[in-house]
Amino acid sequence: MKKGDIQNQWDKATEGWVFFVRTGKDYYRDEMNNPAMFELLGNIRGKRVLDLACGEGYNCRIMARKGAKVSGVDFSKKMIEFAVQQEKKEKLGIDYYVLDAGNLHIFKNNTFDIVAGFMALQDIENYQDAAKEACRVLRKRGRLVFVIPHPCFETRLIDDKIIGGWEYKKRTMDKSTENALHYKVDRYFDTQVDIIPWEMERLTQHFKTTAFHRTLSNYADALHNAGLLISRLREPKPTKRGLAKYPMLKLHLRIPHSLVIEAVKC
Numbered sequence: 546m547k548k549g550d551i552q553n554q555w556d557k558a559t560e561g562w563v564f565f566v567r568t569g570k571d572y573y574r575d576e577m578n579n580p581a582m583f584e585l586l587g588n589i590r591g592k593r594v595l596d597l598a599c600g601e602g603y604n605c606r607i608m609a610r611k612g613a614k615v616s617g618v619d620f621s622k623k624m625i626e627f628a629v630q631q632e633k634k635e636k637l638g639i640d641y642y643v644l645d646a647g648n649l650h651i652f653k654n655n656t657f658d659i660v661a662g663f664m665a666l667q668d669i670e671n672y673q674d675a676a677k678e679a680c681r682v683l684r685k686r687g688r689l690v691f692v693i694p695h696p697c698f699e700t701r702l703i704d705d706k707i708i709g710g711w712e713y714k715k716r717t718m719d720k721s722t723e724n725a726l727h728y729k730v731d732r733y734f735d736t737q738v739d740i741i742p743w744e745m746e747r748l749t750q751h752f753k754t755t756a757f758h759r760t761l762s763n764y765a766d767a768l769h770n771a772g773l774l775i776s777r778l779r780e781p782k783p784t785k786r787g788l789a790k791y792p793m794l795k796l797h798l799r800i801p802h803s804l805v806i807e808a809v810k811c
């Protein structure tokens with residue numbers, strides 16, 4: 546898969562993505578991942594924050610409303626166009642740039658207090674370069690905080706077969722959480738390129754993107770080699786409000802969906 550192909554996929558996905566995140570359909574984010582991510586981010590008022598692979602800017606806007614001075618980068622021109630349009634409507638002082646996460650050349654060394662990456666590092670092919678660049682643009686003791694799908698519990702397709710995921714009681718077509726028996730994990734060490742079909746009912750437009758299954762050690766090594774020291778981890782659980790509204794989320798009181806990592810520039 547060429548870099549340009551992955552970029553094109555995201556350009557094509559942009560409208561569907563914008564609908565997904567701006568209409569509250571991304572409840573995994575709103576009711577589970579963001580609360581854990583923002584707990585680790587702490588008080589960001591007055592902090593200089595870079596949002597790495599920021600998409601259409603959803604989390605940039607949240608961070609700016611919390612008082613941070615935010616810059617957002619993404620390699621999809623279309624995502625950045627939507628982000629800039631929104632900035633014109635709600636002026637939050639966010640700067641957006643079309644940029645590859647693995648080459649942040651427009652930013653000087655030691656510029657940011659925080660680099661944040663929301664559900665992005667698993668989609669970034671050159672994640673090792675991205676980690677190095679994040680470290681370079683962070684000030685000393687600055688933090689990279691990112692959330693990714695939990696590498697141990699990803700639903701993956703190999704040769705068109707789902708090789709992991711929830712298994713349900715036999716003789717039922719009812720895939721409700723009560724019928725979920727256990728989560729099957731296999732071939733964890735087979736790192737690979739995954740084509741992700743975004744085909745949930747809650748989307749108006751279906752699309753495909755590319756992600757990369759990596760192990761926990763791969764991420765830990767990338768951070769270590771970049772000069773970043775893992776300081777805290779979170780495995781987010783759904784909020785009470787999320788559980789009441791979206792029964793699906795109950796599954797994530799049993800098995801985590803995602804992992805938040807904080808790493809400090811040493």
Ligand SMILES: C[S@@+](CC[C@H](N)C(=O)[O-])C[C@H]1O[C@@H](n2cnc3c(N)ncnc32)[C@H](O)[C@@H]1O
Pocket residue numbers: 555566597598599600601602603604618619620621624644645646647662663664665668669670671
């Ligand atoms: C799942 S979306 C998340 C977007 C955003 N962080 C959010 O919270 O809505 C992943 C994003 O990563 C971007 N991306 C993937 N590879 C990238 C790269 N090498 N450099 C910059 N952005 C990249 C895509 O364009 C897409 O916007």
